[in-house]
Amino acid sequence: MTHALYAETPYQMHCTTRISAARDAGVELEATVFYPLGGGQPGDTGWLIDAAGRRQRIIDTRRDRDSGAIVHLLEPGTIASPVGSTVDIELDWTRRHRHMRMHTCLHLLSAVVPHGVTGGNLSADSGRLDFDTDGATLDAARIQTELARLIAADLAVSTRLISGAELAAQPELIKTLTVKPPMHLPQIRLIEIVGADLQPCGGTHVARTGEIGVMRVLKIESKGARNRRVVLGFAEDAA
Numbered sequence: 001m002t003h004a005l006y007a008e009t010p011y012q013m014h015c016t017t018r019i020s021a022a023r024d025a026g027v028e029l030e031a032t033v034f035y036p037l038g039g040g041q042p043g044d045t046g047w048l049i050d051a052a053g054r055r056q057r058i059i060d061t062r063r064d065r066d067s068g069a070i071v072h073l074l075e076p077g078t079i080a081s082p083v084g085s086t087v088d089i090e091l092d093w094t095r096r097h098r099h100m101r102m103h104t105c106l107h108l109l110s111a112v113v114p115h116g117v118t119g120g121n122l123s124a125d126s127g128r129l130d131f132d133t134d135g136a137t138l139d140a141a142r143i144q145t146e147l148a149r150l151i152a153a154d155l156a157v158s159t160r161l162i163s164g165a166e167l168a169a170q171p172e173l174i175k176t177l178t179v180k181p182p183m184h185l186p187q188i189r190l191i192e193i194v195g196a197d198l199q200p201c202g203g204t205h206v207a208r209t210g211e212i213g214v215m216r217v218l219k220i221e222s223k224g225a226r227n228r229r230v231v232l233g234f235a236e237d238a239a
């Protein structure tokens with residue numbers, strides 16, 4: 001099992017660890033700051049620096065479908081260091097931080113739009129959520145204004161672990177949930193944006209909503225009779 005540092009310390013950009021297993025396309029590590037693809041958030045990219053100081057590109061991070069192991073995919077042609085050797089890994093932090101900003105903003109979006117979420121995805125350029133609005137239209141200007149208000153309020157984003165039984169016993173905690181949490185698990189990771197949103201999530205988030213920065217509603221699309229898709233982008237990219 002890889003120690004998932006990204007879940008505990010999402011601002012940690014690098015770590016020293018050891019290769020615990022080698023695969024055709026990549027390596028498993030004893031610990032990692034690299035988030036594996038999941039929950040609509042892309043897998044991290046960056047570099048692996050071996051004992052000789054060679055920088056090798058990590059082109060993606062994914063969980064093995066069968067074992068759940070976190071695999072750091074190396075650029076094709078890379079000759080990986082042997083199992084047991086010590087390596088440094090370093091995130092492409094610019095990209096990851098954009099994921100954290102967009103991901104946290106999608107939590108705010110789910111709080112601002114009063115409909116159930118039916119899907120979502122994000123990249124370093126944009127993010128989207130699909131809502132079952134029963135055909136109702138959404139007001140892009142209102143959504144953008146509401147997001148800006150919650151971002152400007154610089155609300156704290158906190159993480160805590162709760163058991164499924166505890167969560168079931170406190171129904172007031174789940175009033176804003178749009179997806180049924182995995183109640184059968186011994187521990188569920190809750191992300192709370194104080195006063196705005198509370199939901200189980202395994203992704204990486206910024207510490208305060210002010211760090212999200214200025215966001216724009218790029219478009220609202222119809223996805224069938226009932227669903228509407230809200231697409232967000234970073235205002236700094238519009239220039």
Ligand SMILES: [Zn+2]
Nearest residue numbers: 103191201203
């Ligand atoms: Zn999240």
